[in-house]
Amino acid sequence: MTTLENVAKLAGVSTATVSRTLNTPEQVESTTRAKVTDAIAKTGYKRNEMARTLASQSSRTIGLLTDTFSSSYFSPILEITTKILHQHGYFTLVEAMGSTPSTTSSETQNRAWHSLTSRQVESVILLSGLINDDLLRRMFSEFPSSVIIGQTIKGAEDRCVSFDHYKGGQLAAEHLLKKGHRQIAMIKGSSYREDSVERAQGFKDELAANNIKLDADAIFEGDYTVDSGRAATKKILKKRDNFTAIFSHNDDMAAGAISELHIAGVDIPNKMSIIGFDNSAIAQAVHPQLTSISQPIKAMGHSAAILALNLSKSQRNKNEFEQPQLRFSPEIIERHSVKQLNTVAEQ
Amino acid sequence: MTTLENVAKLAGVSTATVSRTLNTPEQVESTTRAKVTDAIAKTGYKRNEMARTLASQSSRTIGLLTDTFSSSYFSPILEITTKILHQHGYFTLVEAMGSTPSTTSSETQNRAWHSLTSRQVESVILLSGLINDDLLRRMFSEFPSSVIIGQTIKGAEDRCVSFDHYKGGQLAAEHLLKKGHRQIAMIKGSSYREDSVERAQGFKDELAANNIKLDADAIFEGDYTVDSGRAATKKILKKRDNFTAIFSHNDDMAAGAISELHIAGVDIPNKMSIIGFDNSAIAQAVHPQLTSISQPIKAMGHSAAILALNLSKSQRNKNEFEQPQLRFSPEIIERHSVKQLNTVAEQ
DNA sequence: AATCTTAATGTAAGCGCTTACATTAAGATC
DNA sequence: GATCTTAATGTAAGCGCTTACATTAAGATT
Known part of the structure; x- marks a missing residue:
């Protein structure tokens, strides 16, 4: 292992x-700089970032903490985040709190958190999902330079990158309404998740604004998996036969719905329309391709990275970056799973 | 920041x-141990892993290097790998060589490699994909404790975890044959990828062994995306109308094929059977659910992690673990995309 | 009781860097 | 030519740990 000292000796200068x-x-004269550069090349010297961190008291690394690596948000966030951070000489350190949602024990959580803090991260980006609120709040207070994606924490709004789920729900309702649908079922996510609650509320409110009531027996619950979408759809088909559309709270459950409808011989979109949420990869892979409410996940990751950089030790007080966008809005991506109903016949 | 010294002072002992x-x-008496534990709790002391690494000359971290974070292999590998390594007190450090396959510039590669080595990783797990061979070989020689998943490097077979793609191709052919199919099209991946070449060869050979020739005009190429599966399927439908089955080199392209066949009104599996490869998440989401050749990706990740641990500094010469399995075999996961043909009518 | 073991603890020297401060040299200024 | 700046470089003190070695105390052994 070549060290700074070796290089210094070879170049005939001091380690400084x-x-x-x-x-x-x-800060160094071009002739000495050349000597040093030569020596570095000759010895194949590589910096020791650990020593550097210790001496400079700044690690130039930012943690990314997620529930699970298999979340559909994880890869895109990691990708954009790493890119931005690298551009500013920063490293990314990832950690998950549990491999599957159910594995999220407080032990794993502590381990993950410890792994991040003990490695001197200057800021951490929390990818909100199933992380429970208590833990979240604790982390937020323990780590004043942490940032969160997907949730707004009271009193620390300037460290939160969030998405307007309510408007997303509205958009879905509006689209279905515009297409002439009146009998609509909804497959929602967990009632414990704020985002799901908001999506549902926005959806209901928009329907209500058009004098349509979303009955309790038109609401079904899933757990975001394809299979739970299938199960919910089975119930939908059993419940009533006059639904013309389904709003699913994510694309995976929508895919499950599509699958189940195929099996039941229900034509999509002619007999049943479907609209999903998230615009994830699967939306383009199913048939018919799924109309979905899109979350600008990359842009959100970008904001979070800039935010984290702003809050990190080395950048603090430099205010190199402008304040990034914190609140993001949904967009509807129309594909082929929603049919325009003959409104004359329907009304 | 509380340090070891603070804790020592509070507990009335030395830092050692x-x-x-x-x-x-x-090694420490239970009474003093209690005093120390108390002091740690009181001060809220957290180890500084950077200082620890520097002093002990071992980072207890292992790098995971992938082409791109959005590879379907990445998440499961990261998940299992992190789990195993954590169990042995090790950290994981991930790095990608390019956000999209096309972004893989030698600059990003060097950055990724540097990020890993400068942070003193004791071993690195390479997730083979589009990493070009030259780079791979360089890394392998530069870093004698690195391990690779998905490729066998001559002369370093004991550091390679690989999968029998050839047998996978055979299995696909065998299944289709058994189901009575004779007119088969294949959507393959890039000819530059060894795994694809092997899958194709195994498939061909198995067909040939049953006196069936896979004509050149029955072979179509894609780039592993859903869309390329669609495009290939369009060509397939144009080319001949007597194919009864398609073998796709991955599930995404198979999903594209299914999508295109739906559009063309070709019934699956009654008019066209499909078999995919990888048994990825999408296989269960499409309709009909896709029969696929499964790669035991988790088991492979497990092996790689154990291998890396064996080769890492702190474990060296301890031979704590038995030599893990290095070569893995395919398994067929039957779902609903392949039909049993009436062989009497067919022959 | 003298000596030997052994276990528990302390002492202090680094690990490979960064950086405040000191030093030196060389123009600029008068 | 003496003094002042300023730029380039060197000196050395840490950063927060680990660990080889030294020290001490207390049984065990004779």
């Missing part, structure tokens, strides 16, 4: 000079 | 003793 040509080259 | 109660508690 080598360190400077690496970190602030403009 | 605190360090010992943390790392080798059996």
